[in-house]
Amino acid sequence: MDKEISQAVIRRMPRYYRYLGELIDAGVERISSNDLSSRMKVTASQIRQDLNNFGGFGQQGYGYNVKYLYEEIGKILGLNEKHNIIIVGAGNLGQALANYVKFEKFGFVIIALFDVNPDLKGQKVRGIEIHMLDELDEFVKHNKVDIATLTMPKSKADTIANHLVDLGVPAIWNFAHVDLELVDKNVVVENVHLSDSLMQLSYNIVKNKQK
Amino acid sequence: MDKEISQAVIRRMPRYYRYLGELIDAGVERISSNDLSSRMKVTASQIRQDLNNFGGFGQQGYGYNVKYLYEEIGKILGLNEKHNIIIVGAGNLGQALANYVKFEKFGFVIIALFDVNPDLKGQKVRGIEIHMLDELDEFVKHNKVDIATLTMPKSKADTIANHLVDLGVPAIWNFAHVDLELVDKNVVVENVHLSDSLMQLSYNIVKNKQK
Incomplete structure (x- = not known):
């Protein structure tokens, strides 16, 4: 094209x-x-x-x-190819995303979660293992990772996103409430800002009341 | 305005x-x-x-x-007003949203979750109670509900959305992967379609490879 x-x-x-x-x-x-x-x-x-x-x-x-x-x-839409996904941040949202069977129907396969919380080490979500963040480099070297999902606090999002890009991950699905400052501009980023979505809803509620 | x-x-x-x-x-x-x-x-x-x-x-x-x-x-954006939110569907995504403390900073307060799974009855997420779906009508009659979040399967989304609107809920935050068919067109709807977001990401990955 x-x-x-x-x-x-x-x-x-x-x-x-x-x-x-x-x-x-x-x-x-x-x-x-x-x-x-x-x-x-x-x-x-x-x-x-x-x-x-x-x-x-x-x-x-x-x-x-x-x-x-x-x-x-x-x-x-590229759905004829399989996309391997990792999720960085295995809190509630990360685990909720890992539990979405539906994504697999479209070729999006979640292959691992990562977190810094030692209590989560080795736990599984729908059979998918939670690794510790310090195992990330080795994992990405030995597995094809197409998309990294960021579901960790926004304070760490930039650092981890740039690190993932350095490791060769070509795309970021960002749920952290921040616009990522990526050094490599050639990376694909898609943001899901849930607070922004709620604010747009709230604007329309107020506007609707004024009708 | x-x-x-x-x-x-x-x-x-x-x-x-x-x-x-x-x-x-x-x-x-x-x-x-x-x-x-x-x-x-x-x-x-x-x-x-x-x-x-x-x-x-x-x-x-x-x-x-x-x-x-x-x-x-x-x-x-209407953030000077408090918005009470209920979550219909207390699965992983519903519980993940209930755990987002950040929404409260902007005046969005989650006051209840609802589900059909009897195992969840009376359980709490961050202190917020999970009710059974058959308690919904009574709850909405006795509590101000500004936004209903739909995190249940898409097959049930239309029915429940229209029922919520009948009960007087003025806004729907829809995570079900369907365009709601609402009888009352005066209701505010904001969609978060996570699969669509992944597909847009995947399109851009493919396009980026062709550069």
Whole structure:
């Protein structure tokens, strides 16, 4: 792909993928952009525009082949490859993420957790072992790690993120409530800021009351 | 506020709030939009434009009063009010969220969890009681509930969401991997779709490899 596709378009792709998956489960083989549009509550022209970024996939007058489109969007999202994930920070959130079986369905496999709390050493979450943080370097040297999930306090997030990048980890899924200052700008970072999400909700509650 | 402010602007507000909070902690009393801009890595004109949506707050040539701006953005985000939260689904994710002390700092107070698993009945997470789902109606009648967090399987999400809305809960923080079909469109919904976030990460990993 030569063209730079906007992150706004990319953010909509997982939703298409989810709806197409549900259509497959429901036995639907073909769908028009109008029908897909009314189900997803976006305009048909938005759907066509979004998919045209990747070359189209629809035939005028015939609609989309659901399974084909699902698989193609899966490839666009890299879901045809397996991604190994480690979780740094085995507190409540880290353990909650490790317990999500659903991620595996999409090729995201959690292979280890790390923490500094010696009480957690050797414990397992859904069969996945919690290691001590000082075993991180050795682990990353001997295992393919595609994504490091950061679920530790924000004060340590920068140091550990940069260390992971030095070790060759190409992507960070960041739950620490901080914008990471990464020395290597070529690393992929995706933030999940739960407090920000709550604040946006709270803004809309206040605004809704004023209506 | 008469003007409709775009959600894109609102999504940036919690980040301003976070940076201003850090400036206060660092003892900074006044900051120019240029300095704020270089810290936050957005343009100074973006900052001015965003804040002008709410009437400005800066004086030309004097920059922003950090504490005043922090408080004003807090009010815009509704953080000057206390928000009571219940969590429906006391599995790993629900319990992880209940353990987040940090939310309370911003006025979000988790007052109860609910689940259908009888083994969890009466258990507490950070002192917060897990109730059975059939106690939900009575609880909501006798307690002010501002936000219901959905951390249960997606198959049950629509039914419970609509029931909560019927009970008068004005806002839903939805972690179930589904777009809620709400009968009452006047309810505020904020989605946290963790799988979607992982898929966006995975897209960017693949794209980065092709560079």
